[in-house]
Amino acid sequence: MDIFIQLTNSPIAQNQWPPGSGLTGARAEFHGLVRGEENGAPISALEYEAYPAMAEREIRRLLEELAARHACFAITVIHRLGLVPVGEAAIFLRVTAKHRGPAFALLAEFMDRLKQDAPIWKRRAIPAATGVRLPSYGSLTNSARRAPLESREALAAIRSRCPPLPAVRIPLAEARDRVLREAVLAAEDAPACDRSTRDGYAVLQDDPAAEFVIRDTLHAADWKPRPLQPGEAVRVATGAALPCAHLRVVMLEHVEHAGDRLRILHRDDTPNVRHRGEELKAGEPLLCAGQRLTAGDLAALASAGCVRPAVNPRLRVHHFTTGDEIVPPEQPPGPGQIRDSNSILLHALLAAVPCDLTQQHLPEDMAAAMRILSRCQSQLATTDLILFSGGASVGDLDFTRPLLEWLGFEIVFDRLNLRPGAPLIFGTRGNRLAFGLPGNPLSHWVCFHLFVTAALAGLSGTETKPVLRGVLAAPLETAPHPRETWWPARLQLESGRCELTPLRWNSSGDVTVLTKSNALLRILPACGRLPAGAEVEFLPTEP
Amino acid sequence: MNSIFTPMQILFFAQLKDATGYAAIELPATAPLRGDQLWSVLLERFPALAVHRTSVRLACNQEYAGPKTLYCPGDEVALIPPVSGG
Numbered sequence: 001m002d003i004f005i006q007l008t009n010s011p012i013a014q015n016q017w018p019p020g021s022g023l024t025g026a027r028a029e030f031h032g033l034v035r036g037e038e039n040g041a042p043i044s045a046l047e048y049e050a051y052p053a054m055a056e057r058e059i060r061r062l063l064e065e066l067a068a069r070h071a072c073f074a075i076t077v078i079h080r081l082g083l084v085p086v087g088e089a090a091i092f093l094r095v096t097a098k099h100r101g102p103a104f105a106l107l108a109e110f111m112d113r114l115k116q117d118a119p120i121w122k123r124r125a126i127p128a129a130t131g132v133r134l135p136s137y138g139s140l141t142n143s144a145r146r147a148p149l150e151s152r153e154a155l156a157a158i159r160s161r162c163p164p165l166p167a168v169r170i171p172l173a174e175a176r177d178r179v180l181r182e183a184v185l186a187a188e189d190a191p192a193c194d195r196s197t198r199d200g201y202a203v204l205q206d207d208p209a210a211e212f213v214i215r216d217t218l219h220a221a222d223w224k225p226r227p228l229q230p231g232e233a234v235r236v237a238t239g240a241a242l243p244c245a246h247l248r249v250v251m252l253e254h255v256e257h258a259g260d261r262l263r264i265l266h267r268d269d270t271p272n273v274r275h276r277g278e279e280l281k282a283g284e285p286l287l288c289a290g291q292r293l294t295a296g297d298l299a300a301l302a303s304a305g306c307v308r309p310a311v312n313p314r315l316r317v318h319h320f321t322t323g324d325e326i327v328p329p330e331q332p333p334g335p336g337q338i339r340d341s342n343s344i345l346l347h348a349l350l351a352a353v354p355c356d357l358t359q360q361h362l363p364e365d366m367a368a369a370m371r372i373l374s375r376c377q378s379q380l381a382t383t384d385l386i387l388f389s390g391g392a393s394v395g396d397l398d399f400t401r402p403l404l405e406w407l408g409f410e411i412v413f414d415r416l417n418l419r420p421g422a423p424l425i426f427g428t429r430g431n432r433l434a435f436g437l438p439g440n441p442l443s444h445w446v447c448f449h450l451f452v453t454a455a456l457a458g459l460s461g462t463e464t465k466p467v468l469r470g471v472l473a474a475p476l477e478t479a480p481h482p483r484e485t486w487w488p489a490r491l492q493l494e495s496g497r498c499e500l501t502p503l504r505w506n507s508s509g510d511v512t513v514l515t516k517s518n519a520l521l522r523i524l525p526a527c528g529r530l531p532a533g534a535e536v537e538f539l540p541t542e543p
Numbered sequence: 544m545n546s547i548f549t550p551m552q553i554l555f556f557a558q559l560k561d562a563t564g565y566a567a568i569e570l571p572a573t574a575p576l577r578g579d580q581l582w583s584v585l586l587e588r589f590p591a592l593a594v595h596r597t598s599v600r601l602a603c604n605q606e607y608a609g610p611k612t613l614y615c616p617g618d619e620v621a622l623i624p625p626v627s628g629g
Contacts, residue, residue: 032629048628049556049557050628051554051556051602051605051621051623053605054602054605054606054621055628057605057606079628079629090629091628091629111629114628114629115626115627115628115629116626117607117626118626118628119556119602119621119623119626119628120626120627120628120629121556121557121624121626121627121628122627122628123557381566408561429561430560430561430562430563430564430565431563431564431565432564
């Protein structure tokens with residue numbers, strides 16, 4: 001029997017029948033279609049997944065077994081993978097045989113047995129409501145909305161779902177700003193031997209003599225161990241390895257010498273020696289896991305010979321902007337339009353994070369957005385973090401949440417008891433994370449610094465930035481508000497104190513306040529006016 | 544012939560992809576493993592797999608494995624949750 005098997009992501013073409021050979025007395029065809037409901041709920045599509053190589057082998061094995069009992073000439077099996085919309089065929093079979101009996105029997109038995117062994121999975125059903133634009137938010141979602149979370153509950157929810165990504169080893173020169181994922185221990189004492197900190201003469205620590213014989217001269221790179229007797233001195237350069245332990249160095253300025261004779265004119269109290277192991281002893285930690293590597297850390301790693309440290313991998317981030325009112329910043333906005341400032345804002349905020357960022361605009365039409373997302377699904381499948389700008393609130397046209405659900409994300413929360421930034425969405429699919437950020441720039445700013453950075457820290461394997469304490473440099477003029485507020489402020493260091501000036505902002509659409517803000521004040525619910533000098537909690541937004 | 548330094552390739556499908564967060568991982572292996580040994584290595588790394596263990600079949604190099612199958616360095620091992628094609 002001829003066997004043709006295909007697993008495909010494209011719709012199954014309605015091919016014309018090839019002409020019969022003259023031997024063929026029967027040809028039978030079966031189309032298994034996706035129905036518009038699954039477990040009683042209306043759906044718009046099914047998503048299939050397969051282990052293609054093994055699925056093909058299993059299907060072929062099964063067909064060969066069936067062909068021994070049902071004499072047929074040829075069979076074609078085509079199985080769809082990926083998203084298959086309602087009404088389209090998920091599987092297609094075509095059999096030719098001499099008589100109809102074996103053709104029907106083979107089709108029927110194949111369909112029963114296919115569901116036992118072929119590694120193909122109905123991954124999930126796409127709820128019908130997400131496929132079309134509906135008039136209200138409530139009917140767009142397939143799960144009930146939850147009560148808004150407090151910011152600390154949201155942070156805990158985020159952190160518990162962001163385990164560190166597996167570490168990678170990379171060259172030291174590329175490791176700046178990565179998070180070290182292993183403790184690096186000192187391989188040897190630092191310094192490895194006693195070294196002089198001055199140009200001068202090394203003599204025994206407690207040698208009371210005033211006159212000495214100069215026995216040797218040591219430069220910075222010399223390594224000439226030798227015991228020193230009372231009355232003996234060695235000329236040493238700054239940084240030179242001292243010839244033995246228990247020495248002190250008398251500065252050049254405090255001696256006079258002639259030939260190999262030396263007279264000490266003045267002794268200061270310091271030994272002018274960096275002692276062996278004084279900075280770090282062999283086996284002590286040089287750097288700890290979880291540290292974000294600075295230029296100085298890289299120098300320390302180099303000095304310890306650690307040239308391929310284990311660090312967090314570069315994060316893969318995909319950012320979608322949404323909103324039909326958005327035009328690129330180089331384009332003059334028409335009536336009712338605004339320039340896109342969120343793309344560059346996120347691009348710049350993420351510049352400090354080792355990540356590969358791709359950015360893309362999605363049209364507000366749900367069907368068009370789904371087509372674009374389908375095309376980049378394989379890229380999204382390997383993305384660590386997906387960010388949506390806009391489309392997060394309760395308006396008729398908002399669609400981030402249903403799109404995320406359509407992409408298979410489980411929504412952890414979709415509303416916070418917070419301002420600005422209340423309509424924040426957070427979801428996960430396996431280790432992949434997604435945020436739907438409220439569209440206003442100030443909300444972006446707040447949500448990024450409070451929540452996205454916490455997720456980034458988790459994925460990178462480091463701690464979340466702590467909230468600090470400071471004092472108000474000017475009164476905070478505000479009426480009590482029922483929600484916790486993160487208030488943009490200007491942070492200045494004033495004689496060692498963190499002083500914060502609250503900035504004026506009228507709405508979360510206010511982009512001008514971002515030019516002055518370098519900190520966020522945490523204002524508790526119902527707090528109201530605070531006088532200058534009041535102690536406040538804040539989060540710095542600049543490193 | 545696979546070198547003993549070739550890692551084992553482990554593939555996760557369907558809900559196991561969500562449980563582990565990975566479609567595939569490489570498992571350093573220096574000796575052949577029995578099924579139960581392989582499971583203990585996997586469960587140590589992915590405790591979330593525990594609830595799936597009884598329903599998951601193992602496949603080795605694209606064939607369903609038997610109780611005596613040994614999983615060797617270089618093998619492509621797949622965790623197959625209950626299938627639902629067609």
